[in-house]
Amino acid sequence: MILELDCGNSFIKWRVLGADVRIVVAEGVVDSDLALLQGLKQLDGLALKRCRLVSVRTGDETSALITLLTDAFGVSVTCAAPAREMSGVRNGYEDYEKLGLDRWLAMLGGFHLAGGPCLVLDFGTAVTADFIAADGEHIGGFICPGMPLMRNQLRTHTRRIRYGDVAAERALESLVPGRTTVEAVERGCSLMLQGFVLTQLQLAHSYWGGGFTVFLTGGDADLVRGVVPAARVVPDLVFVGLAMACPLP
């Protein structure tokens, strides 16, 4: 069995692949290393051989997690590393090592699945957009605050914006102008994300006309899928790229 991890700034996404790696035996989203260990230990018949992971956390945080995993399960761990070029995709950053590894893997996965020009949009703590041309050239991308950052900035820097998670979820059942604070903020931030997406689509059109694929991934992808009905929503896009970057024997 193989353990796969995508360590983002807010959450660790995990899954366990079976002896047949096409089969996902278990998966989850956790907010700490400890919660990951607990979740894994609860699984019946877990027999991990290897682990592959991608992390956008600090080297220290990633090392601490690797130590926990090797101590607990005796697995050998492989980490995705930056590359100038892989699987036909060329990293477009001036300094290729600075490109976020989750972005890089989502790009590898996207280009592989699309087999042509694509726009990869990831809605996590940050929102990212990356453009990959027909020849695999990464044209570049954009980074802006995601839903958790936008709403927390409003909560932190104002005195009268306060509300709970349940109200937040209910507020997003519609996007008409809000009549309560929670509706106004949650819908306002959602519309910011949708506006961002529409701008990215325009740019992609200016590069490639109609012939490109849009990928949506990340925990908040559902907030924008309505404005891009033709997009492919691929929650495990980073894992698709992870398997390409870290093939296991």
Ligand SMILES: Nc1ncnc2c1ncn2[C@@H]1O[C@H](COP(=O)(O)OP(=O)(O)O)[C@@H](O)[C@H]1O
């Ligand atoms: N099952 C889930 N567990 C945690 N967060 C989720 C889940 N589904 C959607 N989300 C939303 O996803 C966002 C985090 O997205 P994610 O891609 O995990 O971020 P990151 O990679 O930066 O940690 C949060 O705003 C959260 O509300």
Ligand SMILES: CC(C)(COP(=O)(O)O)[C@@H](O)C(=O)NCCC(=O)O
């Ligand atoms: C842009 C990101 C913060 C996104 O992280 P996430 O929201 O997935 O946790 C991450 O990819 C990152 O730290 N990138 C390094 C900076 C860059 O890509 O230019």
Ligand SMILES: [K+]
């Ligand atoms: K991410």
